[in-house]
Structure formats: C-alpha cells, structure tokens
Amino acid sequence: MRALTALLVAIPVFVAGSQSYKNTAPESFKANGQISGARGGAASSIDIAVDKYTPDAEHEVLVKALQQGYEPFLEALRKQPQIGSVKLGPNSYPVRWARERPTDKDHRRVAVMTDKPVFFAGAGAVDAKPTAGFDVALVEFTVDTVGLGTGSMAPAAKVKAGGSTGIEVQDYSGKLIELRTVIRNLK
C-alpha cells in the first residue's frame, strides 16, 4: 500500500518577530515547483502575488489564534483581508497571510499562506487518504537582492503550534513541493 506518511516541517518564518525588512510589496514571483518519487514526478509553474505583507498586529492575532488551536486559527485566517494570491494553472487562491524577513544582508525569506488548499498531491491514488482537515497551503522561499531564489510549498496543509519554531506544518502528501527556481517578477 502506498504510504502517505505525514511530514512535519518547520517553517521558521511564521513566528518570526516583527517585520524589520524594507517593505517590498506589492510584488510577485514565479516559481517552478517539482515533486518526485521513486518512479515519477510532476512539475508545475506557480505564480505568487503579494499586494502587501501582513502587519505585525494582524500577525499577532493569527499567532494567538494558532495557540488556541487549528480551528480558531482557520477562523482568524479567513477573517483576514486578501493580500495576494497563489495561482496554479487556471485556479487562483487568496493569500491571507504573508510575511517577509531578512536572513542576511543579501537574502530575505518570504512566506505566504492561502485560506484554501491548492492541490492534494497524491489524492489521485486509488488508496488515497481523505483530504479533510488540510485546509490551507503554505509557500515559503528565500530570494536574493536580485530576486532569484528557491523554496518549498505545502500545497494542502494543516498547521499547529509547537516545535522549536512555534509552528508545525503537516502536508497532505507527506512531501513538500520543491520550488527549484523562484524569480521575482520585474515591475
């Protein structure tokens, strides 16, 4: 039986403190996502648009909601204004949380969360597990000052408070989509 083991992945950027980086929004990125297994793989182009980054005050609301549990977090997330989008093929998903922070003088880490899952990788398998409970998607990447970078995506995830970074992300497939190239679009 095909194993669909869950993977816990820490996304350190989520609980990062205040946003000290120069605000670069609005901005958009194009990423090439790849996921591979023993005998196959898939690739896709993903567009990420950030109209503005989540201010500290709204971020704190979400952090507190997460500490109360997954359902309160989802409720709080969905009350946030749409501040961007993640587009996969013909479908677009609203971003309701987006943060960035510098990792060094030449790089910054960007993370965005949608209020809906984008794709259930592996759900086409005959023995696929139920998709319920994986309600968001999370994209995280690092780009340099030129606008080039790499990252990862949990296309259908659930989150919970915990771990060394304060948040644990569990993706439906148990495997993250690798964002092999991320390019910041020129304005």
Add this chain to the structure above:
Amino acid sequence: MRRVPTITAPRVVACTIAGLLILAATAVVDVAAQSNKKPGPETFNAKASVGSEAGRGDAFVTIRIDEWTSEKNIATMEKALKDGGSAAFVTELRRAPVAGHFEAAQQSFSIRWARQRETKTGRVISVVVDKPVYFVGAGVPGAKSKEGYDVAVIQLVMDSSGVGEGTMAAAARVKPGGPDGVEIDAYETAPVKLLSVMKLIK
C-alpha cells in the same frame, strides 16, 4: 483509417473510442483476427505523461502480459457490456483470469483483458486493468467523484521492432454506446500518453 484511444474533452466526458474493447479491432488495417502468434509473457516499459495548464506529470510504467485473453472470455465480456452495461462488464472482467500486470509507482494491478492485433507495420495491443490505476486531476480541490471509474484502459501501437507509443485512460468507465458500440469515459481531462514504449528484450 487508424483510430486510437484519445482521451480528450473538456471536463472529463466520454471519449468515444471506436471499438476499444473490441479494442484493437478499429486500429487494425487489414488483419482482422486476434493474433496469438506472439505468445506471452511480454513486458513493455513506457513513460506515462500527462500535461495540462496546471502542470505536467511523468511516471514510468511497466505492462507485463503473461497470456492473451481467450476469444471466449472476450466474447463473454463484450456480451456483458452489451446486455448489462458498465457494471456487468466490470463483473465479468473481474471474473476473467489474470492475463498480466500493470505496474506503476511500486503498485501492481491485474490485467484481465489483453488482446493484440497485427497491423501492416506491427501490432496494436489493448489492455484492460480490473481497477483504476490513478485518478489524474483528483488532487484539485473540488474534483469530481471517482465513483464509477472502475477500470483502466491502455492501448499500445507497436512497430515490428518492439518500439511504439500508446494512450491510457488511467481511470475509466466502459460504456455501451456510440457508433462502434463501446465508449470509454475517462476520469482525466487531459490525455495520458504513453511515450517511448519499448518491449523488453529477453
């Protein structure tokens, strides 16, 4: 005119495949009878490829045919389809002896319909798996129900040297109807192509 299974259509609708279950019958040029001149077991390796606006996926698959399905069993399944529709066909298919296996992503599925027909340039092989192999597109939130897509259908068009290409309905519903009596309703919206099909040399 050669006709091969084409899994097309906006939003998963029936792809009429002329005689897919009489399968190769429509793809043949001039040799009508089922040929068993090349007895199994035979193994074919291929790359299954599917693409859409959202992306592209590839997987390596293996089709192993141990024996060709007898004319008697073919006739039984065809009659079941004609008289009882999809459900009766699936019932008879699953009663038929295993003719081989389809392998993908470390999973193995039973082939219970395997047929070949000679053509001027080689042969056309048709295969029906007794379960769906994969629901392409089911990962999209809000994807349609998988119910009723109970088999997988594969067609390989091979040349005399053992190289060819093919198509696959990875999750399909076989229905009576259409001008040729058989329709294949594929779950996937984009066709799954079998590229670089190669017969394994023993």
